[in-house]
Amino acid sequence: MTRVLATVDETRDFGRALARVLREGDLIVLTGPLGAGKTAMAQGIGAGLGVRGDVTSPTFVIARVHQPDPDRGGSLPMVHVDAYRLGNVADPIGEVDALDLDATLEDSVTLVEWGEGLVEQLSDEHLEVRLERRDDDSRVVSLTPRGGDWADRISGGL
Template sequence: MRREHVLPTPEATHALGRELAGLLRPGDLVVLVGPLGAGKTALTQGIGAGLGVREPVTSPTFVIARVHRDGRVPLLHVDAYRLGGVADVDDLDLDASTGESVTVVEWGQGLVEQLADEHLEIRLDRRDDDVRTALLVPRGPGWEQRLAAA
């Protein structure tokens, strides 16, 4: 799988998410990094679709974490934007369900990496022409191998 992706439309962002879902398995952590409007939720919606989630995947900004259990693997979708630090993440007790779920965290850089031995970081950005980009950054040898084999 390519490490860098140009995503000219929301549909392209969804398609990347669906493609990534094929690589994901229980216990995986995906950390989404990027400014407002970069496509973090749209990518997560694509991941949800690829995992077979039938209910709407919406930003969990106000509830912080939402679990979608109706796919082939449960999807734990977290928005860490309002969390103050690692202690707040610990208070959520996310590690209680990360072993059986795919966990996708928006705004989680520097806060949630301790939830898994390795993870996939996806750096999203929005260019001046409103086109989004995604850079896949494997954190650990398992992710290096999965991306290379895809």
């Protein structure tokens, strides 16, 4: 599935829509160059899941857990990871393993920015969300299901 998103707000709105098909144990790998909208997509997903607090890029802390806010309709925690800085270490996959993401994966929705090639081993099933930014500042989002029932969920729910 591929869509053109004209603005950053549309990127967030798409994330909200995507959140409707998410469930505990889901792994989302957000890929794309700097400025493509990965964090905006994560913000939309967080809003759609009804998590507490602002969703900001966890670049310097690597991972942030956002608890559900029942007042916003939230029922699932969201783990938001930014693996950008891990690409510059000697053993990036070892660094991802040290985050113990597999310990929270079953009970939450896990989003990993810059996770391509690093986190796929955490689950046999995941959704790749690729964002590209065009010269006119629109974004192209492509969803690629990897295993499980992802194809059915995104075709029926978006």
